[in-house]
Amino acid sequence: MTGSAPRSDLGTHVVQNQPPPRGDRDLWSEDRPLREIAARIGAHGTALASYGRSLGTAEMGDAARDANRHPPELRLFDSGGRRLDEVRFHPAYHRFMQTSAEAGYAAIPWEGGAGGHATHAGMVYLASQVEPGHCCPLTMTYAAAPVIAAADTLPAPWYDRLLARRYDSATAPVAAKQAVTLGMAMTEKQGGSDVRANTTIAEADGADWRLTGHKWFCSAPMSDGFLTLAQMPAGLSCFLVPRWLEGERNAIRILRLKDKLGNRANASAEIEYDRTLAHLVGAPGEGIRTILQMVHHTRLDTCIAPVGLMRAALGEAHHWVEHRSAFQRRLIDQPLMRQVLADLALDWEGSLALSMHVAGAFDGDTERDRAFARIGVALAKFLANKLCLLVVGEAMEVLGGMGYIEDTPLPLLYREAPLNGIWEGSGNVICLDILRSLAREPRTAEALGAELDAGARLNPAYDSALAEHRARWPAIPPEAEARFFAEQSALLLSASILLRHAPEPVSDAFVRTRLGAPRGRVAGALTGLDTEAILSRLAPPPA
Incomplete structure (x- = not known):
């Protein structure tokens, strides 16, 4: 009967010592650090x-x-052999798209209110805890908005439809839809991150252009349009490729869907352009400069999404240890388990504080805000994604064999954990971008220095670590040290933010275990944590 409890007495045995289903949860009210940060930075x-x-x-x-x-599922042809080039999704995917679009996931930063980017970042964090695959097209729609807004030669409906708090999956041109989503198709086989090596060609066709070439990765191929790069006489340029035209399908041929490790609810494809209609976006030859506006905003999402994955994994682990016993003691009461979870929780809290602080800078209107957003988002993306793999893997191990079983969310989270570290610049690319940004933009170095100085004189161990950092790297470090520099800079920045805003047991523990005393390389290989204070911020509030 609907609503009745499942049977525990199974005849051969009684089900016991198993955590109850988590049931309906309130992801906002059970996340005290998120609520504190949101109030501080002006998120809605x-x-x-x-x-x-x-x-x-x-x-x-x-x-x-x-x-x-x-x-x-890829549908290349209809029953009569006519070309479709369509991807069909399970209804559950469409449900997530509708829920998030109507909440303002992509639109809220551009609606004119304060705290829009911080609110968007909070939504990315929450969505990533449940179903991260559908975030991809919505993230690109969010990030493409400033690029489309600046392209005054595009047909009128594009920007308005991007900002509509609706989800419209119809196969129709933009003018006939209530809302649209945008994807991205930049990467080619021969270039990878080096998009200057792209060979797709753009040829003039009246006021528009026709593209011919191959794209190795096309994210969200059922989007209504794609920002893409192609070579024209003036050099590499940016274009908007509409998915659907009036009365016909644009010549975007899907060759295959990528068989990905994770992000399975979302589609990624390999495509070809065959004299495909496209609209020029930005100045001729300025494709990289134009597309970097989008990349800057997608990087915000790639630094906060892994924090959501960490939160989800730690929530599952905490629920397990609170309701599971071994050797006559609850797991949550066992000192070694508490040590491991508290150590992991510090990684999550530091990453959350850093990423949301950066999101607040995206809402700022000063040159210092903009400079800090540029360097902060790169540092947060690098560190959060490196920690995400470790945190999710350890959380899976907390559940033992059940953590490896698809009955729990851990396998989904584990498959997703590497993605955001690859998307929009892998680790080495990000670290080199950090060095270039500091070398070329003096305001960036000034903004970072000011944020680090803001944590000074609040903790002696932090002050010592900051002094050592600056003594080690008085100037831009050599390329081979870029990862070491990025990691230390991001840890110091996280510590500075925690010292200013987090409870003292959290901030002091973070500084001591990440910047101060020697420790082991694995989670829990340290001493002296106030596990009660740290784990209390991970636990949901009492019923």
């Missing part, structure tokens, strides 16, 4: 609270599982 708590409640239901958890167990 009401919007985040509503979104967190809608995502946290058991029903949406089931939908997330369905969307990942039934991945997108």
